[in-house]
Amino acid sequence: MNINLTLIGQLIAFTIFVLFCMKYVWPPVSEALAERQKKIAEGLDAADKAARDLETAKAKIEVELGSARAQATDLLEQANKRSSQIVNEAQGKAREEAEKIMASAQAQMAQEVAQAREILRADVAKLAISGAERVLNASVDAAAHKKLLTELAEEL
């Protein structure tokens, strides 16, 4: 093993490499690392904040949803009430109408029955007279027996 100028040469080379590393390698890399560290920390903070925001938003949604639900039940109740009211009203009207129609129909019917009875009565009177004429073989003075016949017809 010879100790010689190589020693000095190595010392110089070593110094140069260290200086190069000190000036051109270490600072940019460690700077970038520090910056990335900061960025990551900021990112994590932002994520935390976002999670908190989400939490509050969820709570808000819960509240809103509750009030909306209450409103909806209110509306539904009102609608139900109103609809039953309408149905009741309609039923009442319909009943009235039906009664009216029925009453008028009955009146008409009674009228018609009376009319028919009148006609029948007249017919029966005529038939009775003609029958009587035939039986008596003589003409009966209608006028003379009018009173009698009317009485007869009344009885029918």
Added chain:
Amino acid sequence: MASENPTASEYIQHHLTNLTYGFHPDHGWSFAHGAQEASEMGFMAIHVDTMGWSVALGILFCGLFRVGAKTAHSGVPSGLLNFVELMVEFVDKSVKETFHGKSTVIAPLALTILVWVFLMNLMDLVPVDLIPYIFHAAGVDYMKVVPTTDVNATLGMSIGVFLLIIFYSIKIKGIGGFVGELTLQPFGKWMIPFNFLLEGVGLIAKPISLALRLFGNLYAGELIFILIALMPFYVQWFLSVPWAIFHILVIVLQAFIFMMLTIVYLSMAHEHH
């Protein structure tokens, strides 16, 4: 190769000799022909292969990390940037765990040591004969491809760290404080020479142990690869594969240890006793 059919010891000797360029007393400035000439050159010589490979790997490190750093942004990282950030974060964490002061030097220093030493160690996993063979074909006789198996390389780095230790000791504690630390403990002012001897050895031992630990581990690993390469080719895989797998652990661990000890030494230099 020194000769066409080398003996085992010649083969090992050849593989452990650096490509040396230096001032030979007889031939002047020239490449050394063999280990004998290289050692005759003394201090005025340079290991061209160690310098070449280490500088090339250092440039690879700088280039790779510079490209990664250029694309650095705070968005989603990908590819190379991911890797660079991984390394930077790992080193940053290691530094912050040990060193509590404020310094813009220590972390990049630790990163450079970790990656550069790792890359140099990694050359150990290249088959021992491959690159020397290619260079031999190109007419270069000696080529040692693992810079960290050259004690000059590891000592060069550890001396750099040592200078920083002294620089920070003086900067933080002042010359008086530093001298006081070396002389006034552990036994108080009546034992100054003894204290100085103790603390001085402790101080000098830091760079020496740092350099020799890395060098020793890698040198031994390389030597075992060379020994395995001497065996018949049909048993080589049986030994070299487990050793290489184990060595993966060693090269990472040694790079990490060099880095960690550098951080520890520098943080000790920052602390008051």
